[in-house]
Each structure stands twice: as C-alpha cells, then as structure tokens.
Amino acid sequence: MSENQRRKAANEAVFRDVNERIEELQRPFAVAERQPLNVVCECDRLGCAEPLSVDLATYERVRSDSTLFLVSPGHEDDSIEDVVDTGGGYMIVRKRLGDPQEIVEATDPRG
Ligand SMILES: [Zn+2]
Incomplete structure (x- = not known):
C-alpha cells in the first residue's frame, strides 16, 4: 500500500469524526x-467538505460498520x-481489506 493510499484513508477517517460531532448536534432535531x-x-x-443529506437510520447503519463511509x-x-x-444524494463505500481497512478501524471513534 502506498503512502498516498494511507493518507487517503486517514483523510476519510477525519471526516468521519467531523460527522460524528454533527450527528451528535443534529440528532435531537432529526428525530423530533x-x-x-x-x-x-x-x-x-x-x-472536500461537500454537504450530504442522509437519513438518521442510514447514517447509523453506515457508522455501525467501521469500514463503511458516506x-x-x-x-x-x-x-x-x-x-x-x-x-x-450519497453513496456508501466499503474500504477494501488490508491497510486502508486497518487504518479506518484503528481510528473508529466508536471502536
Ligand atoms: Zn467528497
């Protein structure tokens, strides 16, 4: 695995953390x-920080698996x-087995 791929996986993990904070703030409203x-x-x-609209259930489904990203x-x-x-307006992607997956699992905020 190249340094470039390692960096990419780490970058995605950062935005997953950002979204976890967003979800925390928006969840009461999303539910109500x-x-x-x-x-x-x-x-x-x-x-890239393109906005995505996703329903709470889908977000939770993605987040329940540390290899999935929106x-x-x-x-x-x-x-x-x-x-x-x-x-x-979104796609759900799964990291391939190997280093990218190890990085995203190691950095899973719910890990
Ligand atoms: Zn993007």
Whole structure:
C-alpha cells in the first residue's frame, strides 16, 4: 500500500469524526422533526467538505460498520474502496481489506 493510499484513508477517517460531532448536534432535531442529517462527504479528496443529506437510520447503519463511509456520488475512489449502496444524494463505500481497512478501524471513534 502506498503512502498516498494511507493518507487517503486517514483523510476519510477525519471526516468521519467531523460527522460524528454533527450527528451528535443534529440528532435531537432529526428525530423530533424526522429530518435528514446534514453531514459532509467522507471522501479522500483533500479540501472536500461537500454537504450530504442522509437519513438518521442510514447514517447509523453506515457508522455501525467501521469500514463503511458516506461520500458524494462520483467521489468514491476505486483504488481503495467499493461502492456497496447508493441513495438520493450519497453513496456508501466499503474500504477494501488490508491497510486502508486497518487504518479506518484503528481510528473508529466508536471502536
Ligand atoms: Zn467528497
């Protein structure tokens, strides 16, 4: 695995942390008003923080597996992940086995 791929996986882990904070803040509203969460793209592009709308149940499903991430359509990276599901304005990707997966598991805030 290249240094570049390692950096990409770490970058995605950072945005997952950001989204965990967002979810914490928005969850009461999302539950009470049945509104989607407004999180950010968890792709590996430096500087990308594209907004994503995702319903709470989907977000929780993704977060329950430390190898899954939410990204904007087109922001998936075939070199380190596979698309496992798509929704309205988001895609769910899974890190491939190996180093990228070890990094995202090691940095899982719920790990
Ligand atoms: Zn992105």
